[in-house]
Amino acid sequence: MTPPDLLRRRLANQRLMGLPFGQPAEAVAGLGAVQSQDYAAAKWALALRLPGASEAALDRAFNDGAILRTHVMRPTWHFVAPADIRWLLALTAPRVERLIAQYDRQVGVDAAVRRRGQAVFAKALQGGRALTRTELDQALRAAGLSLAPLGRTHVVMHAELDGLLCSGPRRGKQFTYMLLEERVPPAAALGRDEALAELAWRYFSSHGPALVSDFVWWSGLTAADAKQGLALAGPRLACEGAGGQDYWFDPAQPAPRAMTPLAYLLPNYDEYTVAYAARDDFYDVQAFRQPVARDNVPFANVILLKGRVAGIWKRTIAKRAVTVETKFLQPPSEAERRAVAAAAKRFGEFLGLPVVMA
Secondary structure, three states: OOHHHHHHHHHHHOOOOOOOOOOHHHHHHHHOOEEOOOHHHHHHHHHOOOOOOOHHHHHHHHHOOOOEEEEEOOOEEEEEOOOOHHHHHHHHHHHHHHHOHHHHHHOOOOHHHHHHHHHHHHHHHOOOOOEEHHHHHHHHHHOOOOOOHHHHHHHHHHHHHOOOEEEOOOEOOEOEEEEHHHHOOOOOOOOHHHHHHHHHHHHHHHHOOEOHHHHHHHHOOOHHHHHHHHHHHHHHOEEEEEOOEEEEEOOOOOOOOOOOOOEEEEOOOOHHHHOOOOOOOOOOHHHOOOHHHHHHHHHOOEEEEOOEEEEEEEEEEOOOOEEEEEEEOOOOOHHHHHHHHHHHHHHHHHHOOOEEEO
C-alpha cells in the first residue's frame, strides 16, 4: 500500500469523497463519534460528508435529538448517535473518569459532591425540561453546593459520563442539558466484548487504513482493550503493511483510484486530522517553520490538497458574505487554486452566504 493509496482509502472511508452518508445521524454513527467541542466546526465536518447539507439542517438535527453532544471517549465533547450513547458511555466513561480524577481532587469534587449534584440535576430537569449551564449552576448553588466554576464544570461532566445528562435543544446560541433517559429512546445494551468489537469496527471501517496506536488515541481506551477490540472485530477487517507498520481497514470498501475532489477546507478537529496518533501520513511537520504551528495543525482549519495538508484557512462571517482567507505552505498551481475556491464556495453554500476569497 503506497502513501497515495492510504490517503485515497481514508478519504473514501471517511466519506469525504465517493458515496456520502445519507443523514446526520448516519454520519455520526458511521464514524463512531465526531469530536465536537467546537460546535460550528463539527457541523461543517458533518456537512462535508453529507449531500448538500446546510448549517440550518444540522442545527435542526441537533435540536431534534437526531444527534447528541456529550463527553465520551477522550475527555472532550463528541457528537454521538442516540442509539450508541449508552453503550459508548458504559465502555469508555470509566477510563475518562480515571483520567480526570486528579483534576477532580484539585477542584474539590469527590463522590459525595457528584451524588449531591446529580440529585439536584435529576430534580431540576425532570419532566422533559431543558436547562442551560447557567441554570444548572444556579440549581447547585440553591441546593447549597458552593463550588468554583471549574468544580461545577466537573460535576456536570461527571453527570454526562454517568449517563444522567445529555444535550438538549439549543436555546438561541446557548446549549442546554436534558435527562438522558427522557431525551433518548431505549436501545439494546451491549456486553463489554460486543462494545469493544463494535467500536473497533466503527473506527477501522470509517477511519482506516489506520494503526492500532491510532485507535488507542481516538478511543481513549487502554492499549490492551484496543487490541482486544481489534481481535474481536478482526475477521471483518483486512491488514496491509506500509512503511513497516500494519494498517487495518474494511476490505469490502472499494479502493478508489482517483482523488476527487482535489481540495477540501477541513474544520478544526476534523476526524481526518485529529483521529490519528500518527499524522505524518497527511502532513509534513518540517513544512511548518514554527513549532507551535506544527503542533496545532491537526487541530486547526486546514487546506487539504490530494489528501495532504497544504496550508491553513480561516473564515470571517458577516451578514452578507463569508470571507475565506487562505495561507499555503507552497504556492499552489492554478488548478489547485481553483479547487480551493470551489471548496470555499461549498462552505459558503453550507452557511447560505456568498464567499469572498482573501
